[in-house]
Amino acid sequence: xxxxxxxxxxxxxxxxxxxxxxxxxxxxxxxxxxxxxxxxxxxxxxxxxxxxxxxxxxxxxxxxxxxxxxxxxxxxxxxxxxxxxxxxxxxxxxxxxxxxxxxxxxxxxxxxxxxxxxxxxxxxxxxxxxxxxxxxxxxxxxxxxxxxxxxxxxxxxxxxxxxxxxxxxxxxxxxxxxxxxxxxxxxxxxxxxxxxxxxxxxxxxxxxxxxxxxxxxxxxxxxxxxxxxxxxxxxxxxxxxxxxxxxxxxxxxxxxxxxxxxxxxxxxxxxxxxxxxxxxxxxxxxxxxxxxxxxxxxxxxxxxxxxxxxxxxxxxxxxxxxxxxxxxxxxxxxxxxxxxxxxxxxxxxxxxxxxxxxxxxxxxxxxxxxxxxxxxxxxxxxxxxxxxxxxxxxxxxxxxxxxxxxxxxxxxxxxxxxxxxxxxxxxxxxxxxxxxxxxxx
Amino acid sequence: xxxxxxxxxxxxxxxxxxxxxxxxxxxxxxxxxxxxxxxxxxxxxxxxxxxxxxxxxxxxxxxxxxxxxxxxxxxxxxxxxxxxxxxxxxxxxxxxxxxxxxxxxxxxxxxxxxxxxxxxxxxxxxxxxxxxxxxxxxxxxxxxxxxxxxxxxxxxxxxxxxxxxxxxxxxxxxxxxxxxxxxxxxxxxxxxxxxxxxxxxxxxxxxxxxxxxxxxxxxxxxxxxxxxxxxxxxxxxxxxxxxxxxxxxxxxxxxxxxxxxxxxxxxxxxxxxxxxxxxxxxxxxxxxxxxxxxxxxxxxxxxxxxxxxxxxxxxxxxxxxxxxxxxxxxxxxxxxxxxxxxxxxxxxxxxxxxxxxxxxxxxxxxxxxxxxxxxxxxxxxxxxxxxxxxxxxxxxxxxxxxxxxxxxxxxxxxxxxxxxxxxxxxxxxxxxxxxxxxxxx
Numbered sequence: 001x002x003x004x005x006x007x008x009x010x011x012x013x014x015x016x017x018x019x020x021x022x023x024x025x026x027x028x029x030x031x032x033x034x035x036x037x038x039x040x041x042x043x044x045x046x047x048x049x050x051x052x053x054x055x056x057x058x059x060x061x062x063x064x065x066x067x068x069x070x071x072x073x074x075x076x077x078x079x080x081x082x083x084x085x086x087x088x089x090x091x092x093x094x095x096x097x098x099x100x101x102x103x104x105x106x107x108x109x110x111x112x113x114x115x116x117x118x119x120x121x122x123x124x125x126x127x128x129x130x131x132x133x134x135x136x137x138x139x140x141x142x143x144x145x146x147x148x149x150x151x152x153x154x155x156x157x158x159x160x161x162x163x164x165x166x167x168x169x170x171x172x173x174x175x176x177x178x179x180x181x182x183x184x185x186x187x188x189x190x191x192x193x194x195x196x197x198x199x200x201x202x203x204x205x206x207x208x209x210x211x212x213x214x215x216x217x218x219x220x221x222x223x224x225x226x227x228x229x230x231x232x233x234x235x236x237x238x239x240x241x242x243x244x245x246x247x248x249x250x251x252x253x254x255x256x257x258x259x260x261x262x263x264x265x266x267x268x269x270x271x272x273x274x275x276x277x278x279x280x281x282x283x284x285x286x287x288x289x290x291x292x293x294x295x296x297x298x299x300x301x302x303x304x305x306x307x308x309x310x311x312x313x314x315x316x317x318x319x320x321x322x323x324x325x326x327x328x329x330x331x332x333x334x335x336x337x338x339x340x341x342x343x344x345x346x347x348x349x350x351x352x353x354x355x356x357x358x359x360x361x362x363x364x365x366x367x368x369x370x371x372x373x374x375x376x377x378x379x380x381x382x383x384x385x386x387x388x389x390x391x392x393x394x395x396x397x398x399x400x401x402x403x404x405x406x407x408x409x410x411x412x413x414x415x416x417x418x419x420x421x422x423x424x425x426x427x428x429x430x431x432x433x434x435x436x437x438x439x440x441x
Numbered sequence: 442x443x444x445x446x447x448x449x450x451x452x453x454x455x456x457x458x459x460x461x462x463x464x465x466x467x468x469x470x471x472x473x474x475x476x477x478x479x480x481x482x483x484x485x486x487x488x489x490x491x492x493x494x495x496x497x498x499x500x501x502x503x504x505x506x507x508x509x510x511x512x513x514x515x516x517x518x519x520x521x522x523x524x525x526x527x528x529x530x531x532x533x534x535x536x537x538x539x540x541x542x543x544x545x546x547x548x549x550x551x552x553x554x555x556x557x558x559x560x561x562x563x564x565x566x567x568x569x570x571x572x573x574x575x576x577x578x579x580x581x582x583x584x585x586x587x588x589x590x591x592x593x594x595x596x597x598x599x600x601x602x603x604x605x606x607x608x609x610x611x612x613x614x615x616x617x618x619x620x621x622x623x624x625x626x627x628x629x630x631x632x633x634x635x636x637x638x639x640x641x642x643x644x645x646x647x648x649x650x651x652x653x654x655x656x657x658x659x660x661x662x663x664x665x666x667x668x669x670x671x672x673x674x675x676x677x678x679x680x681x682x683x684x685x686x687x688x689x690x691x692x693x694x695x696x697x698x699x700x701x702x703x704x705x706x707x708x709x710x711x712x713x714x715x716x717x718x719x720x721x722x723x724x725x726x727x728x729x730x731x732x733x734x735x736x737x738x739x740x741x742x743x744x745x746x747x748x749x750x751x752x753x754x755x756x757x758x759x760x761x762x763x764x765x766x767x768x769x770x771x772x773x774x775x776x777x778x779x780x781x782x783x784x785x786x787x788x789x790x791x792x793x794x795x796x797x798x799x800x801x802x803x804x805x806x807x808x809x810x811x812x813x814x815x816x817x818x819x820x821x822x823x824x825x826x827x828x829x830x831x832x833x834x835x836x837x838x839x840x841x842x843x844x845x846x847x848x849x850x851x852x853x854x855x856x857x858x859x860x861x862x863x864x865x866x867x868x869x870x871x872x873x874x875x876x877x878x879x880x881x882x
Contacts, residue, residue: 007625008603012636019659070628127599158568159755162449163604184448187511195453200762203775218460230778313754314600321641334644337671
């Protein structure tokens with residue numbers, strides 16, 4: 001078992017590196033950009049997530065003996081390339097959107113500056129992390145908006161691969177969820193963990209009453225009892241009989257939720273359990289949550305739909321060479337030109353233009369090379385969107401770990417407030433604000 | 442950094458364990474079953490994948506100092522439970538479908554036998570692995586059927602979280618793909634790796650000709666040149682001029698593929714490059730592959746759609762208690778009864794019924810407890826579907842690693858041949874064979 005992330009890489013990155021070391025272009029200063037041409041699924045905004053994870057994975061992007069042996073034994077690259085990789089560490093600079101920031105079509109989410117050799121090998125790792133985490137965060141933010149002030153917990157680990165589940169819990173938390181069922185996410189990122197009980201708990205016991213009684217004895221009356229194993233009405237009645245009217249909550253995991261929630265609320269109130277909360281957890285997504293806004297539901301648990309990006313399990317971000325120096329050291333903006341998938345060459349600087357505090361445009365200034373770009377003069381109150389994440393190989397540690405996760409969440413909740421009202425609707429539409437392209441001054 | 446997988450677990454599993462240790466039910470012998478009530482997306486069959494990975498992860502499912510400290514510091518469970526977890530290792534038995542096997546609604550994909558304490562804690566890990574890997578394998582198998590004899594490579598790592606990408610490469614390989622771009626999958630599971638070049642390779646150079654020339658010099662004329670950076674027709678002409686008519690292949694990553702492929706084939710033939718192969722890689726899924734069956738395409742590279750399960754990124758498998766002993770030691774079949782999501786109690790044994798070598802039914806025999814179940818007498822030529830994966834805590838290592846992956850792939854390709862013709866169609870429909878429930882004799 002190794003912790004190197006160096007082989008989370010597509011083979012062609014290393015074979016291009018080998019060819020570039022051979023022809024001398026490996027040393028050319030380059031600017032790669034990670035961006036998305038569109039927002040998936042007619043979403044009105046995207047949420048950047050994964051940046052903090054990526055920085056930690058970048059630290060482990062080293063080719064050790066095991067990695068080099070695999071590459072040598074399988075003739076992936078030649079001896080000169082193996083020698084280069086043995087000493088590889090990223091020594092370039094990465095600027096990017098803060099984690100939790102919103103993005104729109106063309107937003108330069110990451111700008112990776114370095115030699116071709118430095119930067120080309122990071123394509124797969126950077127895209128893997130940001131495409132997955134941003135897809136989850138984008139869906140999660142919509143759910144969090146739909147839930148309003150009601151608590152919202154992520155409990156989809158079982159519907160995502162085991163490591164992705166941890167990353168998804170983190171992305172959902174950044175985008176406004178309040179807790180996760182995933183213990184590893186709690187340990188790794190300091191995310192609050194929660195849970196109730198499964199149907200197996202009730203079925204393990206001789207009857208529902210023994211199950212409820214045992215749970216109350218072990219976990220206290222503040223716990224949440226799952227009441228839909230046999231018959232919901234009987235389950236609720238039994239729950240209050242066993243726990244008393246101070247029971248913390250009941251969970252409903254099946255049935256037609258708006259109807260069932262109203263019935264259960266009425267029944268709880270009749271029984272005097274007016275403070276007992278109702279948590280619902282059955283196949284929720286942002287639409288189902290919105291549809292429950294007028295129902296007497298106190299908390300939501302969301303599984304499958306949040307960890308799979310609610311229909312869009314990956315963002316459509318790409319990693320493209322946008323500028324490089326020629327042999328004489330002059331910067332040349334570059335871009336694929338043919339057919340579809342055309343993109344815009346040149347390094348980008350990005351600003352959120354605001355009018356009276358409300359976002360009005362994603363303003364992107366294009367320059368050829370490494371020049372510093374000021375806030376565009378037409379948009380003097382624009383907010384610069386890029387920060388330095390890695391400078392000459394030094395990773396800014398403040399974006400990592402529990403601290404980075406908490407600050408990404410705070411940043412997201414803050415910048416979401418800048419969105420115009422139409423951004424909050426769930427239906428498919430155009431991006432909430434236009435992308436304005438301007439020339440760098 | 443730890444390699445323990447013990448916290449890839451939902452919090453409620455440990456709190457149920459705590460309550461069960463307290464009331465004595467933790468020791469009750471139990472049978473949990475992992476199954477799916479339906480096939481996602483109107484698919485006609487599902488493909489089991491992830492079993493080999495799960496067994497390796499199960500070996501690391503131990504609560505070490507770090508895990509126990511987190512649970513203690515966050516008051517997840519009490520001291521008695523911490524003491525139990527400190528010594529935890531799974532000592533039960535797991536039977537299951539062989540990896541690569543087909544599954545249908547109700548198929549008992551895994552049967553986990555042990556005490557409640559032994560088995561309840563594995564719910565999330567088992568579901569995470571099997572739901573993800575099986576979703577990918579199911580989509581991949583359809584693509585592999587659509588591709589027929591043409592080589593098919595998985596290159597979707599950038600559209601899946603970094604660890605899932607490795608698992609997805611493995612699942613796709615098991616389901617019939619021939620190679621992956623992911624180097625870690627090559628190292629870990631012995632899967633053949635492949636790759637061509639990116640648009641950045643061409644853009645790095647002063648012109649397309651220098652890029653092609655350099656690639657040929659470094660990698661030989663058997664390489665595949667990416668010809669759509671500027672203009673495909675000019676790119677193809679240049680590729681053959683630089684490499685000669687023995688050029689291995691050209692890759693097309695954009696445009697209307699049936700039209701473009703035909704044009705490129707005609708152009709290559711005119712230039713005398715009749716042996717130069719055409720690889721296409723632009724947004725393919727099983728439907729696009731099928732639509733290219735009559736086009737002169739030699740190989741497919743599939744990205745996003747295979748790693749995201751082609752619209753169904755997770756299988757809908759669940760992990761349910763289906764039988765347990767009561768206080769007197771008698772077996773009791775159990776199942777959730779209310780509303781939707783009802784399931785069938787009792788331990789299942791599964792057989793693929795065959796008629797003249799063609800699968801005719803998924804025959805599932807139900808018994809209350811641990812009884813051995815014979816091939817049903819009505820289906821004497823039925824093939825038993827379950828094998829022992831873990832016996833009294835001992836993991837069968839033959840299912841793990843490169844060896845297990847290769848044998849899962851061979852098994853899949855073999856059992857796929859048993860399917861009736863209607864199973865191979867891509868449109869949404871019912872499962873290809875019915876599930877027959879019989880009582881165990």
